[in-house]
Amino acid sequence: MELLPFGDAGILVQFEQRIDPVINDKVLTLAEVIKAHAGSGFSYTIPAFCSLTVIYDPLVLSAPQAKAILSGMIKDLDSHLNNPGRSLWVPVCYETPFALDLDDLERWLDLSFGEIIRLHLTATYRVYMIGFLPGFTYMGTLHPALRCRRKANPRLKVPAQSVGLAGQQTGIYPVESPGGWQIIGRTPLLLFKPQQAQPFLFRPGDQVRFYSISGSEFEQIEKEDQAGIFKLEGYD
Amino acid sequence: MFVKPGLQTLVQDGGRFGFSAFGVPTSGPMDRTSAQIANWLVGNPSNAACLEITMTGPKILVTGECQIALAGADLSATLDGQSIPMYQTIHVKTGSQVGFGRLVKGCRVYLAVRGNFLIPSVLKSKSAMPFAGENTTPESVAKKASHISIQVSDPIEPRRLTLTDSEPLGRVTTRYLKGPEWQQLSSPSQAFFSNETFYLSRQCNRMGYRMLPEIPGYEKSEELISSGIIPGTVQLTNAGQPVILMADAQTTGGYPRIANIIRADLDALGQLKPGDKINFAHTSIKAARDAWIDHHRWVQDHLKT
Numbered sequence: 440m441e442l443l444p445f446g447d448a449g450i451l452v453q454f455e456q457r458i459d460p461v462i463n464d465k466v467l468t469l470a471e472v473i474k475a476h477a478g479s480g481f482s483y484t485i486p487a488f489c490s491l492t493v494i495y496d497p498l499v500l501s502a503p504q505a506k507a508i509l510s511g512m513i514k515d516l517d518s519h520l521n522n523p524g525r526s527l528w529v530p531v532c533y534e535t536p537f538a539l540d541l542d543d544l545e546r547w548l549d550l551s552f553g554e555i556i557r558l559h560l561t562a563t564y565r566v567y568m569i570g571f572l573p574g575f576t577y578m579g580t581l582h583p584a585l586r587c588r589r590k591a592n593p594r595l596k597v598p599a600q601s602v603g604l605a606g607q608q609t610g611i612y613p614v615e616s617p618g619g620w621q622i623i624g625r626t627p628l629l630l631f632k633p634q635q636a637q638p639f640l641f642r643p644g645d646q647v648r649f650y651s652i653s654g655s656e657f658e659q660i661e662k663e664d665q666a667g668i669f670k671l672e673g674y675d
Numbered sequence: 676m677f678v679k680p681g682l683q684t685l686v687q688d689g690g691r692f693g694f695s696a697f698g699v700p701t702s703g704p705m706d707r708t709s710a711q712i713a714n715w716l717v718g719n720p721s722n723a724a725c726l727e728i729t730m731t732g733p734k735i736l737v738t739g740e741c742q743i744a745l746a747g748a749d750l751s752a753t754l755d756g757q758s759i760p761m762y763q764t765i766h767v768k769t770g771s772q773v774g775f776g777r778l779v780k781g782c783r784v785y786l787a788v789r790g791n792f793l794i795p796s797v798l799k800s801k802s803a804m805p806f807a808g809e810n811t812t813p814e815s816v817a818k819k820a821s822h823i824s825i826q827v828s829d830p831i832e833p834r835r836l837t838l839t840d841s842e843p844l845g846r847v848t849t850r851y852l853k854g855p856e857w858q859q860l861s862s863p864s865q866a867f868f869s870n871e872t873f874y875l876s877r878q879c880n881r882m883g884y885r886m887l888p889e890i891p892g893y894e895k896s897e898e899l900i901s902s903g904i905i906p907g908t909v910q911l912t913n914a915g916q917p918v919i920l921m922a923d924a925q926t927t928g929g930y931p932r933i934a935n936i937i938r939a940d941l942d943a944l945g946q947l948k949p950g951d952k953i954n955f956a957h958t959s960i961k962a963a964r965d966a967w968i969d970h971h972r973w974v975q976d977h978l979k980t
Contacts, residue, residue, distance in 0.1 A: 443855045446907055446935030447963035451855050456900055470696065485695045485903030485926050492903025497938070497967050502960045570698040570901060570927030572806045577901070614807050633797045633811050639697045 440513065442506055445492060448482075450505055452491040452513070458579055458607070462489045463567050464520050467644050471523065472512050479508065486643050488567045488577070524566065524644030528672040529626055531602050531649045532657040533559075537625035539601070540590070544621055547587060556651060558582040559623065564609060566645040574613030574631040576641045581607050593619035600626050602649075611641075627652070627661035628671065640671075677817045681733035681775070684817035686792060687785075689722030690922070691800035700923045701906065702802040705783055705881060705945030708974065709747030713787035715978040716744030716764050718831040724792040724801040726817070728784045730948060732775020733817055737767050741827050742789040746836075748781025748946055764789075764833035781946040790827040805882060805923040836977060847951070849940045850958040850966070854909065856931035859896045864915075867891065868933065868955060873917065877949045881923040884944070886953070890915040896931070904928045907936040909955075919944065939966035 445451040452469065454462045469491050470484045480499035485492040495505045533541075533556045541552055548555065564578035571577075581604060589605045594617065597603070601612045603620025610620060613630035630640045641647070652660065663669035677684070687710060690703025704710035704727055711721040719725075732750045745752050745761045752759050753774045759765055761784075767773070773786070794801055794814040803815035814823065860868065867890050878885040893915030904910065908920045910930040919936060920928075921944070936944065937958060947953070958966075 444852065444960055445855060445903075445932075446852060446905060447937045447939075447960055447967060449905060449935070451903065453855070453902075458900060483692055483695050485905075487902045487927050488900050490900075490902040492905065494905065497964045498971055501964060568901065568927065569696060571925055573694070573697060573699045573804070575698055616806065631807065631811075633807070638694075638798060643696055 442509060444502060447502075448494055448497045450493045450495070450502075450509060452493060452509065454489045454491075456489055458488050458567060460522075460565055461520075463565065463644070464522050465516055466491045467523060468520050469512060469516055471521075472516070476512075480505065481508075485570075486568065487570065522644050524642065524646055526563075526646045526673045527641070527648070529628065529647055529649050530652045530656070530660055531624040531626050532652050532654060533624040534654050534657075536654070537598075537601070537622075537657075539594075539622040540603075541623055544587060544604070544623065548584065550584060555585065555623065558585050559604075559609065560649055560651060562648075564647045566641050566643055566647060567608075569639070569641065569643055572613055572616055574639050574641070576611050576613075576630070576647075577608055578610060578647055579608045581609055583607075587621055589619035590621065593617055594622075597622060598625065600628065600630065602626060625657070627657045628664050628669070640674075676736045676738065676822045677819060678734040678736050678772070680817040680819055680821070681728055682731035683729040684733045685727050685803040686724050686794065686801050686812075686815035686823070687727045687803070688724040688801045691798050691802055691804070694798050695903075695926050698926050699798060700805055700882075700925060702800065702804065702881075703922055704785060705922050706747050706785070706942040707945075708942045708970075709783070709946075710785040710787075711974065711978060712746040712762070712836060713744045713785040715980075716746065716762065716834050716836065717742050717787045717789035718828070718834070718980075719787055719789060721978065723787065724794070725785050725787040728775065728786060730778055730782055732784070734775075735773040737769065737771050737773060739769050739825075739827065741767050741825065742830055742833075743767055743773070744787050744834075745784055746787075747784040749779035750784050751776030751779060752784070762838065763835040764831065766830070766833075778948075782948040783945060788825050788827075789831065790825045793824040793826055806925070847943075848954045848956050849944060850937045850963065851909065851934040851955050852937065852958065852960055852963060854932035854934045856899070857933050859931050860890075860911075860933055861892070861894075864890050864893055868917070869957060872952050872954055874952045875947055875949045879947075879949050881921055883921050883924055884919040884947070885912075886917040886919065890917070899929050899931065901927045901929045902932075904932065905935070907938065907941050908932050909934040909936065921945070937963035937966060939963065939970045
């Protein structure tokens with residue numbers, strides 16, 4: 440683990456560079472510890488897979504001071520590691536209008552349509568990081584048989600709520616955006632509700648399992664979710 | 676009402692903080708000091724919402740009496756066709772039109788109005804939100820015939836600020852600190868970055884500036900696991916093109932972070948436009964902090980309430 444200077448108001452806490460739930464727990468726990476020290480000169484943090492970017496106020500702290508406080512926090516970290524995540528069951532419709540890349544994937548992965556979906560449904564995924572777009576969830580880890588490259592020519596418009604695959608990860612687009620992930624389905628749930636007290640559906644550290652729904656169930660759940668009456672199992 | 680919206684006219688306040696774990700950019704003015712000055716000139720809090728106007732200004736019909744002020748780039752502002760000065764409080768009568776002309780200097784001008792922009796906050800900020808689109812903060816993006824309602828406060832005694840040349844605008848040498856992946860550059864590449872004069876390509880916006888030329892002979896190293904990026908971070912694309920991340924930058928990325936521009940020099944970057952030139956000068960973290968403290972002192976001395 441290293442503390443690297445990152446600009447004149449930041450420190451990059453670089454853990455072992457590996458996508459691993461225990462390392463990610465350390466990232467999220469340290470972020471919580473810093474948040475609990477409000478008023479100590481730290482402004483905000485950016486948790487990622489295996490690093491935490493820590494921004495401080497240089498009018499309050501010098502770089503050596505910020506580094507010393509952080510080092511102290513990190514020393515005690517292992518004694519109170521916790522995962523703030525919840526266990527969520529998320530509906531996904533894998534039917535044709537939504538599964539934009541299933542044909543290509545069948546060929547590349549040499550798996551049937553049914554097998555790809557079955558493998559996607561069997562694993563529990565951890566939300567390692569939210570980034571790239573407001574609410575975009577990077578989840579891992581995919582079954583090795585599903586690992587695939589990003590599209591050579593990214594789509595100019597990936598529809599909101601599309602579920603995609605890239606490398607060893609699966610992810611969900613919160614809003615319509617350009618993107619290169621291989622799209623296999625869509626969730627009827629809004630990932631980003633700007634006017635709500637908890638505007639984002641997912642948090643870093645959440646454990647996610649998908650279940651398959653039909654096109655008509657998709658419409659039903661979408662209506663309920665937009666009306667605010669859909670109850671996501673595991674959501675608090 | 677916006678008779679014409681201009682090239683890009685956005686509402687910006689102090690920015691959107693507290694959602695960096697959810698991939699939300701911090702946003703806020705590209706030239707924070709100029710926005711603060713404009714707000715001070717009309718007696719608003721320094722982080723109040725104001726308009727950020729880029730290169731080609733809007734035409735605005737003002738319904739109701741108010742005080743306004745302009746700071747930042749010189750876009751040849753007019754009131755009912757008559758030229759108006761920057762850096763001072765201006766009284767505007769109902770039915771007047773605020774317009775803009777030729778871009779004389781800089782890139783972005785801030786227009787503050789005494790009072791409070793009556794538009795909804797999204798994630799605790801009135802700043803236009805990138806990525807999530809115009810659907811999320813539609814009222815923060817000027818469009819033809821769109822309106823912004825303002826709750827006008829009682830007028831203040833007019834204020835004026837005299838800037839000397841050494842102050843915020845027009846600096847082209849920008850100071851940097853070595854980034855976490857600086858060591859991934861070969862020494863000729865490091866030298867090229869430090870010695871070459873770069874210019875802004877046409878692909879420049881509030882998210883970031885793609886710079887030219889590319890660093891010759893850059894060999895991309897192994898892929899990085901996505902990690903945090905902040906305004907001022909300089910990333911290098913696979914082709915060796917430096918990209919300076921700006922106010923609307925995404926929160927994470929996977930390209931090597933070769934440098935960070937120091938805070939005290941970010942405002943000047945916000946006033947550059949495609950074709951403008953930059954030299955990168957290395958500095959120390961101590962000098963960077965001193966520069967920021969000096970800047971803060973300047974703001975406190977000049978923008979007293």
